[in-house]
Amino acid sequence: VDNHAKIVLYGVGLINGSLGLALKARGFAGRVVGIGRRAETLEIACEVGAVDEWTLDPADGLRQARLVVIGTPVDCVAATVKRLTEHAEPDALFTDVGSVKAGIVRDCARLAPTTHFVGAHPIAGSERMGAKAARADLFENAVCVLTPSTATHPEDVQRIHDLWERVGARVVEMSPEVHDALLAASSHLPHVVASALARVVADTVVDGRPALDFAAGGFRDTTRIAAGSVEMWTPILRENAVEIAAAVRRFSRELDTIADAIEADDADAIREWLRRSSSIRRRFEENPAHGF
Amino acid sequence: VDNHAKIVLYGVGLINGSLGLALKARGFAGRVVGIGRRAETLEIACEVGAVDEWTLDPADGLRQARLVVIGTPVDCVAATVKRLTEHAEPDALFTDVGSVKAGIVRDCARLAPTTHFVGAHPIAGSERMGAKAARADLFENAVCVLTPSTATHPEDVQRIHDLWERVGARVVEMSPEVHDALLAASSHLPHVVASALARVVADTVVDGRPALDFAAGGFRDTTRIAAGSVEMWTPILRENAVEIAAAVRRFSRELDTIADAIEADDADAIREWLRRSSSIRRRFEENPAHGF
Numbered sequence: 375v376d377n378h379a380k381i382v383l384y385g386v387g388l389i390n391g392s393l394g395l396a397l398k399a400r401g402f403a404g405r406v407v408g409i410g411r412r413a414e415t416l417e418i419a420c421e422v423g424a425v426d427e428w429t430l431d432p433a434d435g436l437r438q439a440r441l442v443v444i445g446t447p448v449d450c451v452a453a454t455v456k457r458l459t460e461h462a463e464p465d466a467l468f469t470d471v472g473s474v475k476a477g478i479v480r481d482c483a484r485l486a487p488t489t490h491f492v493g494a495h496p497i498a499g500s501e502r503m504g505a506k507a508a509r510a511d512l513f514e515n516a517v518c519v520l521t522p523s524t525a526t527h528p529e530d531v532q533r534i535h536d537l538w539e540r541v542g543a544r545v546v547e548m549s550p551e552v553h554d555a556l557l558a559a560s561s562h563l564p565h566v567v568a569s570a571l572a573r574v575v576a577d578t579v580v581d582g583r584p585a586l587d588f589a590a591g592g593f594r595d596t597t598r599i600a601a602g603s604v605e606m607w608t609p610i611l612r613e614n615a616v617e618i619a620a621a622v623r624r625f626s627r628e629l630d631t632i633a634d635a636i637e638a639d640d641a642d643a644i645r646e647w648l649r650r651s652s653s654i655r656r657r658f659e660e661n662p663a664h665g666f
Numbered sequence: 667v668d669n670h671a672k673i674v675l676y677g678v679g680l681i682n683g684s685l686g687l688a689l690k691a692r693g694f695a696g697r698v699v700g701i702g703r704r705a706e707t708l709e710i711a712c713e714v715g716a717v718d719e720w721t722l723d724p725a726d727g728l729r730q731a732r733l734v735v736i737g738t739p740v741d742c743v744a745a746t747v748k749r750l751t752e753h754a755e756p757d758a759l760f761t762d763v764g765s766v767k768a769g770i771v772r773d774c775a776r777l778a779p780t781t782h783f784v785g786a787h788p789i790a791g792s793e794r795m796g797a798k799a800a801r802a803d804l805f806e807n808a809v810c811v812l813t814p815s816t817a818t819h820p821e822d823v824q825r826i827h828d829l830w831e832r833v834g835a836r837v838v839e840m841s842p843e844v845h846d847a848l849l850a851a852s853s854h855l856p857h858v859v860a861s862a863l864a865r866v867v868a869d870t871v872v873d874g875r876p877a878l879d880f881a882a883g884g885f886r887d888t889t890r891i892a893a894g895s896v897e898m899w900t901p902i903l904r905e906n907a908v909e910i911a912a913a914v915r916r917f918s919r920e921l922d923t924i925a926d927a928i929e930a931d932d933a934d935a936i937r938e939w940l941r942r943s944s945s946i947r948r949r950f951e952e953n954p955a956h957g958f
Contacts, residue, residue, distance in 0.1 A: 497882045501947075517880060552873045559870035560881040564863060564888040569943035570920040571859055574913070576946045578851035581844045586950060588809060589852040590789045592891040594950070596856040599884040601947040608937045615928045621866070622925040626918050628862040633914040636907045645900045651861035654868045655793075655893040658878060658886070 379404045379440035384454060386410060386419035386428075388499055389471045390445035391508030394424035396541035399510040409435040419505035433461040441467050441537070448472040449609035452481030459489045469494045469534050473557060474613040475521040475550035483525060492534040493521040493550060496543055497561070501601040514542035521550040558617035565607060566622055568600040671696045671732035676746060678702060678711035678720075680791055681763045682737035683800030686716035688833035691802040701727040711797035725753040733759050733829070740764040741901035744773030751781045761786045761826050765849060766905040767813040767842035775817060784826040785813040785842060788835055789853070793893040806834035813842040850909035857899060858914055860892040 381397070383390040386408045394406045408416045408425035409432055416428035429435040436442065436458060444451050451470045458468070468491045472478055475493045482491045498516040500507070518538035522531045535545050548556075575593060578585035611618055635643040673689070675682040678700045686698045700708045700717035701724055708720035721727040728734065728750060736743050736750075743762045750760070760783045764770055767785045774783045790808040792799070810830040814823045827837045840848075867885060870877035903910055927935040 497880055500883050516882065519880070548873070548875065552875065555872040556870070556875060556877045556880045559867050559877040561884055563866065564884045566921070566924055567859060567863055568884075568888050568947075569940060570917060570924060571856060572943045572946045572950075573939075574855065574917045574920050575851050578848070578913070578916075580847040581840070583840065583844065583848060585848045585851040586946075588789055588811070588848045589950070590808065591792050592853055592856045592860075595887050595890045596860050597947050597950070598887045600943045601951065602944065604937060604940045604944050607940050608933065611924075611928050611936050611940075612931060612933060615931060619925045619928045621870070622921050622928070624870075625862060625866045626921050626925075628866050629858070629914050629918050629921075632858055632862060632903075633911045633918075636903050636911045636914070639904060639907060641900065641904060644903050645896060647865075648861060648896045648899050648903075651864045651892045652894065652896050654864045654878075655860075655889050658864075658881070658889070659893065 376440060377401075377403050380407060380438050381405070382407050382409055382435055382439040382442045383419075383425060383445060384409045384442060384458065385445035386416060386424055386505050387445055388503055388505070388507050389496060389512075390443055391419050391422065391424035391505030392498070392510065392512035393443060393471075393496075393541060394419070395422070395508050395510040396513055398423065400540055400542075402540075407435050407439065415505065419508075422505055422508055424505050424508050432458050436461045436463070436466065438463065439466055441469070441533070444468065444470040444472075446470075446472075447606050447609045448474045448478060448613050451478045452485050455482050455489060455491060456485040459486045462489075466490065467492070467530050467533055469537075471496055473561060473610055475519075475553045477613045479521055479523055479550045483523065490527065490530050492526055492530050494534055494538065495519045495521070495553065495557070496538060497557075498543075501599045503603050503606075511542070513538065516543045518543035518545050519553050520545060520547045521553050522547060523550070554614050555617050558614055558621045562610060562614055562618045563621040563625060565599055565602065566611070566618065567625065568597045572597045572600045668732060669693070669695050672699060672730050673697070674699050674701055674727055674731040674734045675711075675717060675737060676701045676734060676750065677737035678708060678716055678797050679737055680795055680797070680799050680804075681788060682735055683711050683714065683716035683797030684790070684802065684804035685735060685763075685788075685833060686711070687714070687800050687802040688805055690715065692832055692834075694832075699727050699731065707797065711800075714797055714800055716797050716800050724750050728753045728755070728758065730755060731758055733761070733825070736760065736762040736764075738762075738764075739898050739901045740766045740770060740905050743770045744777050747774050747781055747783060748777040751778045754781075758782065759784070759822050759825055761829075763788055765853060765902055767811075767845045769905045771813055771815055771842045775815065782819060782822050784818055784822050786826055786830065787811045787813070787845065787849070788830060789849075790835075793891045795895050795898075803834070805830065808835045810835035810837050811845050812837060812839045813845050814839060815842070846906050847909050850906055850913045854902060854906055854910045855913040855917060857891055857894065858903070858910065859917065860889045864889040864892040 408428035
């Protein structure tokens with residue numbers, strides 16, 4: 375990223391807001407401009423220092439911009455790229471931060487075939503939302519996946535690679551389809567599971583007593599991400615439907631296994647099942663991304 | 667609790683260790699004695715200040731003790747009560763801290779029918795284990811459930827009630843069976859779910875890439891409790907088998923509901939499902955035990 379370029383962040387929530395803060399913290403000297411649909415949101419992004427200025431007018435915001443990072447829900451990315459392209463410089467490079475990639479990459483190629491676009495997904499974030507929760511260190515040691523297609527220019531990929539390395543991420547390239555299958559398990563399934571757990575516990579009432587009144591740290595941790603944004607997660611579940619549904623079914627079979635062992639009072643099977651889970655989780659804590 | 671009495675903590679892990687620390691922090695002036703099977707564990711409990719002294723000899727430790735708190739895994743509580751009774755003062759009051767109650771209450775009445783015993787469960791703790799993780803404030807605003815039977819002396823219940831209120835807990839009484847059905851949903855199900863999730867993600871490899879390498883904060887929170895003690899959790903799953911298996915089957919049906927909606931691409935159903943989960947979880951965060 376040219377250190378004096380103009381960068382546009384379209385939709386300044388937690389991820390784009392943190393990207394703006396991180397770039398400034400790492401000495402980026404160009405202008406960071408926020409564009410979006412709601413003045414209140416952009417004003418907050420400006421107040422926390424994530425953007426230098428903001429506008430609701432794409433033509434104004436995109437003038438002379440070299441890089442445009444789309445931070446909308448995943449179902450709006452491709453349409454936004456198409457809409458912004460007409461106002462952007464011909465050599466402007468578009469990228470995104472969405473958590474599902476195959477649909478976005480396919481739709482961008484179809485809707486805006488001449489636009490320079492590189493699909494990206496910095497794997498960071500939390501149940502917290504909006505630029506108010508943005509943090510300059512959000513991407514430190516995070517993994518950022520790039521999903522170039524055969525049509526993507528290698529120099530465009532390199533620029534997005536540099537962008538994310540600059541804010542502390544470890545960058546990995548893979549196909550959009552491999553990304554979506556991996557994230558269905560590692561991120562989307564946990565969201566579905568946490569959400570289902572919140573519902574089941576809330577629906578349990580015994581002798582007039584709600585089970586929620588007897589929930590503590592375990593429930594709190596296990597369901598934390600269920601509080602996340604419905605506007606962000608609904609399109610994720612729809613765009614990655616096939617992989618997520620398959621992951622949920624695999625998860626159900628795993629539950630059947632342990633429920634069967636519990637009902638059969640198979641002590642060895644229960645102990646071994648818990649032992650492996652505990653061992654997996656402890657190794658993850660010791661070395662969150664051991665493959666890198 | 668008589669402020670100058672001698673209290674015995676049998677098995678000094680996270681819960682009993684925190685109880686010892688909390689009693690001292692709240693001005694308890696009597697002696698707290700640790701008993702157990704392993705000198706190393708008791709030495710740690712002594713070092714962190716959870717007990718004043720320790721012994722491996724029950725006869726020695728129980729002399730003149732007024733209160734004995736059993737902190738073993740749930741499948742050892744009743745046998746431990748029976749074994750210790752012969753060394754204890756005739757009026758010594760026994761209680762426990764186990765997370766399943768019906769079996770313990772039934773077995774104590776059967777194995778040690780003349781022993782004063784009140785089943786108790788302070789709902790606190792974490793994936794961390796041992797006296798080293800003990801905290802004097804662990805029970806502040808925690809709920810502690812007492813499960814007296816018709817045979818339990820009311821004055822015994824009152825003493826255990828006072829014990830837990832003294833260290834900051836809100837005390838609730840109910841039958842062991844109601845307790846076990848509630849905790850199956852609010853605590854045991856989350857443990858099973860977190861454990862299953864750790865396994866499913868660990869078992870997902872796409873194009874040679876392990877999904878665990880692409881897991882971040884959501885997976886970390888959702889699976890944290892899976893790291894918990896296998897020695898503690900295996901007997902919990904066995905002792906509360908019927909209720910836990912039923913909770914797991916309810917949870918599976920909830921997953922079927924959302925998997926069906928995802929496969930049918932029913933946007934309204936997905937959005938409404940996520941909306942309610944998110945709303946439940948946010949209300950829980952604002953008011954963790956709204957029933958009290």
